[in-house]
Amino acid sequence: MASAKRKPAKSRRCKLESPGWNEKTRRALERLIDRGAGKNLPVVFDFDNTLVCGDVQEATLAVLARSGRLTAARLPETLSPSFRLPGKGLVTLQSGADLTEYYEAFLAPTAHGDRDPTPLANGYAWAVEVLEHLRVSEVVAATREACEFARAPHDGFIEVTPGKTRFPAPRFYPEMVELVAELIRHRFDVWIISASNVWSVRWMVQHELNPRLRQHGLKQGLRADHVIGISTLLTDRSGRLYKDALLVRNDPGYAALDEKTLRSFRLTSRLQFPVPTYSGKIACIFDAIGDRPYLCAGDSPGDHPMLVYSRHRLWIARLEKPGYQKKLAQLIRKTGSAGWMIQAARTRGEIGFVSAPAPVA
Ligand SMILES: [Mg+2]
Structure with a gap:
């Protein structure tokens, strides 16, 4: 007996059911x-x-800063120029309660004018450049720790300097x-x-x-x-330089965030472009x-x-x-x-x- 041809199952229509949607x-x-x-x-x-x-970048930075793994003293001087901000006077890496205060000010380094269409760009790059010398495994460990602050018994915030600087856990x-x-x-x-x-x-x-x-x-x-x-x-122990965009495709351990693999790579000060x-x-x-x-x-x-x-x-x-x-x-x-x-x-x-x-x- 010839089997009846099955009609292809009609694909389910999209349904968004979470209550918060407009x-x-x-x-x-x-x-x-x-x-x-x-x-x-x-x-x-x-x-x-x-x-x-x-x-997540701010939360990771906050974890590294509060634990003392990232301090102003360990950063190269040329990375963090001092600058004047209206109403704030001179902002220096050392003038704030911790380096996250400098970061927040550096998110608007051109605030003396109102024509800059891309004020946040340098601050975003700085927040990654300060991680120079850390192992990739240390960066992801700080992120893991940051996410813990979103769960009980924490209140959802990562405090860097008590009463002064804090960031929400993502x-x-x-x-x-x-x-x-x-x-x-x-x-x-x-x-x-x-x-x-x-x-x-x-x-x-x-x-x-x-x-x-x-x-x-x-x-x-x-x-x-x-x-x-x-x-x-x-960079790795052999002194070679690598780009994330290539490693993530060519090194399965790196792509899977394998701890041992990530321990073998350290960040440099040089950004990958674009x-x-x-x-x-x-x-x-x-x-x-x-x-x-x-x-x-x-x-x-x-x-x-x-x-x-x-x-x-x-x-x-x-x-x-x-x-x-x-x-x-x-x-x-x-x-x-x-x-x-x-x-x-x-x-x-x-x-x-x-x-x-x-x-x-
Ligand atoms: Mg966004």
């Missing part, structure tokens, strides 16, 4: 995913304050985990392009994101070589993906170039950053509102996505 954004994302499904279209996420609440937004899961399930090519150091982001993907994706029923999570961040040239901040993120997309993304997601002016470059855009509007929302409104006036999806998020107090429309104006 209704309009949720429906727009579902439609977008259904429309692009099965074509391996590239989708690019920023990491800090887009996929997670908090900043934690994934459940809605974004669900979105990544749906994108992978519907056969999109998902990437992360971050201005944090690449090893910390990769550790969080392997140990915090991928287990959550498995809970969503996925067999495979995000691949190590689909995580791009700031890195330096690396550096993924602002338009550098487009340069990274060009080099690694070679195609215009179908969808990009981001939360800060450092993401504006790649968002504009992308065919569709998801903006995570942090309610505590009205300045960012004002800049976004200016950008939308230039690009037109087509392709923009906006999702509000609270990053202090009761953190998480807020389903009410975001105040972008």
Whole structure:
């Protein structure tokens, strides 16, 4: 008897069910995913304050600074120029409670004027350059420690100098985990392009994101070589220099963050280019993906170039950053509102996505 031909199973439509989604954004994302499904279209996420609440680079820096593994005294003098800031006077590496105070000031080194479209770029690079001489294994160990602060009995903050400097421990937004899961399930090519150091982001993907994706029923999570961040040239005992972009493809132990392998590489002071901040993120997309993304997601002016470059855009509007929302409104006036999806998020107090429309104006 001839067997009846089976109809191919109809692929499941995208459904985003987490409660924090804004209704309009949720429906727009579902439609977008259904429309692009099965074509391996590239989708690019920023990491800090887009996929997670908090900043993994700052949290890692905070852990290293509070434990004394990273101090002003061990940094080369030329790395941290003194500079004057309006209302703050002279900022020097030694003038703050600890080096994270210098970092925060250095995030706006040109604040004496109001025309700098890329104020954060040098601060982001500095936060990785200060890790010079550390082993990659020490960087990921600090990230692991930073993530512990997100769990009880801690209060979610990493205090560097008591009463003066503290940073939130990063934690994934459940809605974004669900979105990544749906994108992978519907056969999109998902990437992360971050201005944090690449090893910390990769550790969080392997140990915090991928287990959550498995809970969503996925067999495979995000691949190590689909995580791009700031890195330096690396050196090993034989004195060779290496680039992260090559190691992650050619050395399975390195890609898997194997402790013994990571112990054999130390960071140098020299950055790998292009550096993924602002338009550098487009340069990274060009080099690694070679195609215009179908969808990009981001939360800060450092993401504006790649968002504009992308065919569709998801903006995570942090309610505590009205300045960012004002800049976004200016950008939308230039690009037109087509392709923009906006999702509000609270990053202090009761953190998480807020389903009410975001105040972008
Ligand atoms: Mg961000």
